[in-house]
Amino acid sequence: MTIPDDPDGKVAPPVESFDAAGARPPDDPPRASLGAVVPIDPRGRHDLLRLAGGLAHGLHSPTGDAIAAGVVATGIEPAPVERVVSSLKGYGVIALVGGILYALGVRDFMRDIGVRPHDAELRVADRIERAGDIAFFVVAIARAHCVGVIGAPRQSDAPNTSIIRSIR
Secondary structure, three states: OEOOOOOOOOEOOOOOOOOOOOOOOOOOOOOOOOOOEEEOOOOHHHHHHHHHHHHHHHHOOHHHHHHHHHHHHOOOOOOOOOEEEEEEOOOEEEEEEOOEEEEEEOHHHHHHOOOOOOHHHHHHHHHHHHOOOEEEEEEEHHHOEEEEEEEEOOOOOOOOHHHHHHHO
């Protein structure tokens, strides 16, 4: 390729891409797909995905990015997060969305914040994990009410729950 206005016909330097912060994009971007999407309450799949997509950025991890990208790939706009209250990278996040505190996290994160998923929700999570994905619960904290469970693709930052359990 030559530089169009260069009379010497020099080769143009390769174009590099950078994000808004000036960093190079990762070599292995997160998979933009989700596993199972299982709404538990009457709000349904759309609201479950909106909440998960909005909360996922608070995970500050490739898994969170994959969840957000998976939601956007479905054509659903993630819910705007007013404020992140607490976050553990790749493990769970608590944030204010629409004036209500919600959490997105793995089952151990839910236990750590005092939320006990019901047996049916745990069975859904078990099926998601047997399929090779990570089960993330979306919960309205005030009532400890599960909105739904989603399967996120495994990324390099996936929480190793067996190590987390052994630390306790």
